[in-house]
Amino acid sequence: MPRPARLLLFLVLVYAFCWIKGWPAYYDDEELPPSQRPKSTTALGEHRVPIDHLIVTVTTAATDAYAKLAPALLYLDEAYHKELLLMGDLMMDIGPFPVFDVLARYPWKYVDKTDELERYKRQLEYVGKGIPLAHLKERDPNKEKAVLSALAKYKIFRAMESTWEYRPKRDWYVFTDEETFIDRGNLLDWLSQYDPKLKHFFGNPPIAEVPDAFAAAGTSFILSGQTMQLLFEDRKKMVQNWENWDPLIPQYPSAVHLVESFLKIELSLEMKSFWPGVSGFNPNTISYSPGLWCEPVLMMHHVTAAIGSNLYKFEKERVEDHKIDNALRYADLWYRFTGPEDLNQTRYDWDNLSSEFTNNRWNILFEKDGEPDANRATRGEDSWEACKNSCDSNKYCLQWSYSSLVANNWNENGFTKCHLSSSMRLGTHAEAEEVEVDGEKQSRTWTSGWRKDHFKRWANQQRCKNQQH
Structure with missing residues (x-):
């Protein structure tokens, strides 16, 4: 090869080497895993929260952990694993995730004399003898719920203490249960409005005089890093708090009531509501209405494994359709979960929750x-057809349900058979239930219907910022 040609080839190779070496040592956003892609949207406030500064502590019960918690962990993005802590009432592992027994932090003398910790004592006994814990559960679901609610009161303080011990000096701490869905992107944006170096306590106050005080609100709460630091950095003060408060735990009806009172007295810190971003609803029970429609979804409760699986698939679809940068809103849940349902036909043995106590504001x-009152509905007590006609003739009505025996509406209506709602809810299949009427047991069935087309016309006219379907 002639010398000039060799020189030219050498220069070409050097140029190519430098060009290749000069390629950026990072990927395009589309090439990164979804959890690592930067969001194109801006935070709501000036206090941006890094992902590793949002700690989520899930409290669980040993009798439920494998059935409820294991599926939730399966659906969780690996990017959030390090910021997750699991606290329970038995030392155990769920795959690679340890669950810490926070009740073991109590002196045994205290455990032994506390009646509400009887389940915990029997649990340890069963484990020692190799007896399946399923045998501990009450047959009556309401009794089992009461037992677990009592245990939760004793777990929460020690779960908070353990969380600070394992993940100190972070910006925000979420305390929740195993059936909670969290949209971390939305939650991080929402929290950016608040300074974590100040005292903050977010939660939804329980509703009094209803069957379940947390059905609409959920049991989760969030504390700022400053709040946690004030409670747990000074060990002597923490021990003194426990000495003062441990004897008082039996007096409180729930863990949330206990924490609310504790923070109010010890830190003069009041609970701030984060409704409707955080609610006790899931996609089947959300009361779709103008007040919720465009609100971002931060957290949902009562999310079963099956519903969690559907939400997981929905999140995957949003990533694949490049919608992950847009806030997940209640409207998106309607279009994905309720919109495709055939609601133009009357459903028998179905309760769309028109009369349920969490729906009283829309009843x-x-x-x-x-x-006669144009703003009120005519009564439709005679039959489900009469109830349907009452709904169809009312300008506010979006759905109706009819119970074969009267049921409470939790408002001025009192007990009726016909129940009308200005919100839309999917509800659930309802087997005939046995109720007592004048001392006799009778069977109550449910029939439900919707004005889906009426609602859909309204929905199609709404425009939420950055909303995509």
């Missing part, structure tokens, strides 16, 4: 006898 009032 439509009936006219009083002899007092």
